[in-house]
Amino acid sequence: MCPAPTAPARRRRFGWPQRVFAQVLLMQLAVATGVTALVTGLFLAPLSDQLDDQAMRRALAIAQTTASPELAGELTASRPDAEGVVQREAERIRAATGAEYIVVMDTSGVRWSHTSVTEIGRIVSTDPSDALAGREVMEIDDGTLGRSARGKVPLRDDEGRIMGAVSVGIEYDSVRARLLAAIPGLLAYAGGALAVGALAAYLISRRLQRQTHDLAFSDISALLAEREAMLHGIREGFVALDGTGRIRLLNDEAQRLLSVGPDVTGQTLDEVLGDGRTTEVLAGRVTGKDLLTVRGNRVLVANRMPTDDGGAVVTLRDRTELERLGRELDSTRGLIDALRAQDHEHANRMHTLLGLLELEMHEDAMEYVTEVVGVHRATAEQVTERVHDPLLAALLVGKATVAAERGVSLRMAPSALLPDRLVDPQGLVTVVGNLVDNALDAAAGTPDASVEVDLRAEGRTALLRIADSGPGVPADRRELIFTEGWSTKEPPVHGRRGLGLALVRRLAERQGGSARVHDSATGGAEFVVVLPEALSDTPTDAPTGTPSDAPTAGAPAAGTGPGEDTPTSGAPTAGPTPREAAQP
Numbered sequence: 001m002c003p004a005p006t007a008p009a010r011r012r013r014f015g016w017p018q019r020v021f022a023q024v025l026l027m028q029l030a031v032a033t034g035v036t037a038l039v040t041g042l043f044l045a046p047l048s049d050q051l052d053d054q055a056m057r058r059a060l061a062i063a064q065t066t067a068s069p070e071l072a073g074e075l076t077a078s079r080p081d082a083e084g085v086v087q088r089e090a091e092r093i094r095a096a097t098g099a100e101y102i103v104v105m106d107t108s109g110v111r112w113s114h115t116s117v118t119e120i121g122r123i124v125s126t127d128p129s130d131a132l133a134g135r136e137v138m139e140i141d142d143g144t145l146g147r148s149a150r151g152k153v154p155l156r157d158d159e160g161r162i163m164g165a166v167s168v169g170i171e172y173d174s175v176r177a178r179l180l181a182a183i184p185g186l187l188a189y190a191g192g193a194l195a196v197g198a199l200a201a202y203l204i205s206r207r208l209q210r211q212t213h214d215l216a217f218s219d220i221s222a223l224l225a226e227r228e229a230m231l232h233g234i235r236e237g238f239v240a241l242d243g244t245g246r247i248r249l250l251n252d253e254a255q256r257l258l259s260v261g262p263d264v265t266g267q268t269l270d271e272v273l274g275d276g277r278t279t280e281v282l283a284g285r286v287t288g289k290d291l292l293t294v295r296g297n298r299v300l301v302a303n304r305m306p307t308d309d310g311g312a313v314v315t316l317r318d319r320t321e322l323e324r325l326g327r328e329l330d331s332t333r334g335l336i337d338a339l340r341a342q343d344h345e346h347a348n349r350m351h352t353l354l355g356l357l358e359l360e361m362h363e364d365a366m367e368y369v370t371e372v373v374g375v376h377r378a379t380a381e382q383v384t385e386r387v388h389d390p391l392l393a394a395l396l397v398g399k400a401t402v403a404a405e406r407g408v409s410l411r412m413a414p415s416a417l418l419p420d421r422l423v424d425p426q427g428l429v430t431v432v433g434n435l436v437d438n439a440l441d442a443a444a445g446t447p448d449a450s451v452e453v454d455l456r457a458e459g460r461t462a463l464l465r466i467a468d469s470g471p472g473v474p475a476d477r478r479e480l481i482f483t484e485g486w487s488t489k490e491p492p493v494h495g496r497r498g499l500g501l502a503l504v505r506r507l508a509e510r511q512g513g514s515a516r517v518h519d520s521a522t523g524g525a526e527f528v529v530v531l532p533e534a535l536s537d538t539p540t541d542a543p544t545g546t547p548s549d550a551p552t553a554g555a556p557a558a559g560t561g562p563g564e565d566t567p568t569s570g571a572p573t574a575g576p577t578p579r580e581a582a583q584p
Contacts, residue, residue: 005333019501022205022206024190024204024205025201025202026521027203028197028200028201028204028205029197029198029201032194032197032201033194033487035197035476036190036193036194036197036491037190038188039190039193040186040187043186045127050054052140052149052281055149055170055172056138056139056140056149056150056151057098057138057151058149058151058170059138059149059150059151059168059169059170059291060136060138060151060152060153060168061074061151062093062097062099062102062151062168063151063152063153063166063168064151064153064168065093065135066089066090066093066102067153067154067155067156067165067166069156069157069158071086071089071104071155071166072155072156072157072158072163072164073087073158075104075106075112075155075156075163075164076157076163080111080112081120082112082117082120083570084112086104086112086121087112087113087114087117088103089113090103090104090112090113091113091115092116093188095319098114098179099168099169099170099267100145100148100169100170100171101114101115101145101148101167101168101169102166102167102168102223103165103166103167103168103169104117104125104155104164104165105124105164105165105166106127106163106164107132107162107163107164108123109123109128109132110122110123110124111123111124114162115145116145116530118142122160122450124167125140125143125144126143126150126167128152128165128167130152130154131152131154131165131166131167132154132155132162132164134162135154136151136152136153136154137150137151137152137153138150138151138152139152140172142485143169143170145169146171146172147172148169148170148171148172149167149170149172150167150168151167152165152167152168153166154164162250169233177575182540183547184496195512196394198544207369224319228477231249231251232251232252234251234253234564235253236315236316236317237250237251237253237254237256237257237258237300237314237315237316237317237318237486238253238254238313238314238315238316239251239258239282239312239313239314239315239316239565240309240311240312240313240314241282241283241299241311241312241313241314242267242309242311242312243309243311243376244268245269245283246266246267246268247264247265247266247267247268247269247272248265248311249265250262250264250265253316254316255496257295257300257316258272258273258295258316259296260272260273269282269283270283271417273295277483278293278294278295278300278302279500281293281302281304281314282302282304282314284304284306284312287304289303290302290303291303291304292319294502294503294506297320297506298318298320299318299319300316300317300318300319300322301316301317301319302314302315302316303315307517308554318405338462340405344405346425347451349368352368352426353365353368353369356368361457367484372542380397382411382412383396383397383400383412384397384453384541386412386416386417386418387412387416387418387455388418388419388420389418389422389425389428390418390420391425391426391429392418392422392425392428392429392455395429395432395433395436396410396412396432396436396453399433399436399437402440403451406440406444407444407445407449408440408443408444408449408450408451408453409448409449409450409451409452410436410440410450410453411451411452411453412452412453412454412455413453413454413465413561415454415456416453416454416455416456417456417457418455418456418457419457419463419535421457421535421536421537422462422534422535422536423535423536424534427507428462428464428531428534430503430504430507430565431464431504431507431508431529431531432453432464432466433500434457434500434503434504435464435466435504436451436453436466438500438501438527439451439466439467439468439470439527440468442470442471442524442525443468443469443470443471443524444467446469446470446471446524447471448469449469450468450469450522451466451468451469452465452466452467452468453465453466454467455465457535457558460532460533460534460535460536461513461530461531461532461533461535462530462531462535463528463529463530463531464527464528464529464530464531465526465527465528465529466527467520467522467524467525467526467527467575468519468520468522469522469523470525471524472519472520472523472524472525473517478516478517478518478568481501481517482501482502482505482515483502501515503583504529508529508530508531512532512533513530513531513532514527514529514530515527515528515529515536516528538555
């Protein structure tokens, strides 16, 4: 049998590392090594020239010291001699200064002194014309003793006449030795600097490794792409803040919910959103989970999570549609309550009428029917005579039925008169529906419970006043009740409370008006709303007859205690039409 073939051993491939910290470490080491080598080279390059220049200047200084007038006098008073005064003086100076040679020559270039006495009396090997012409010379040149750094000066007597020249040489090997001696120390310094740079690079890379969670560049790129896709794909708003409270990032949904553009990045929340609860919630000055706030015509739920760098991440959910469904549910319940109240009254009246007929009290039965029909008709006529807009009239008639069921008297103020010239009837229905429901909640159960509604027009301005006989609103809470999310009532199953009055004020301020509360004449609360430009100059086309789709009275809307409520947007609260309310 042949043995089963074995898989070839897999060779380990060495290549460029994938981790971020490893790549950064290698690049930093390469940069540190390159910079060290460059600095060392830049230092060594001029060092040789500097040492040459120092040697030539030293030779020149020795030559200047040697070329004294006394030496010039000895030169003219003697002959070239190995035992002469000139030779002895030159050798003394050479031994004292460490020069390689000191040559004293006459104007003909004949040596009067030299390290090698055999050269005395001979012509110098290099051209002395510059020195004999009165110029000082520094140069690196080759001579009888080899290569040296040389300095040449003219030799003058007491009267300044040139009597010859002095040439001093410094052995070039000593200059090279100094250069070579400096290299080990320089390399030691360079190695120390490289070691410090490598250590710093390692520490920085380790810190980067912790911050990047030991990810590779490809992983970071993939995470960035996935993050962008997630941020711009989810249907929740996302706002990232840095440690100073400035906007670092926000996705498309957050831009839509907050009504801002993408250019707000880098700005603070106060600069972008202005003062208000939305800014307070996003900045973390209001704490809690699922905080409610209103931005424009949207109801938002915000959650804030701090991050390790001192910033925060805020998520925003749009609850406007959910609140609208909740208000529709409230309207449906209100309609059921109104129908139940009318059914209860109708049953009682039918039983009463049946009893009168069985007792053959026919005239009393006729009077009873006439009286009942008149009461309902009077209520409907009282509203429609003073409120000409069919939507508002239907709303108030329906509210009157619910109020009667709850033992509250809902009446129109004697001064109430609102023509059918509303620019935005739905908006006013929102305001009236919220405030009336709050007033019914506050007045119910109090002695002589009553709610008074006053709707008036002053030019193009609509004035709304709703007063109740409830406990009123304390002075220290009269601004707090208009804050989003503030409530003293239990929230309904479908949503939250504490938004209605905030939307009422927001709607009024959007039109340049106001919404405020103070004590009423009956001791309760009185809400006053001013809506400029709420009426047009000409009457709107009112529908003929009884509106079949008129709003119906809802049960008391979700509120926040006396004078509070949840928002109603557009669609009025459910209630019977004026004609339906007039029927027994």
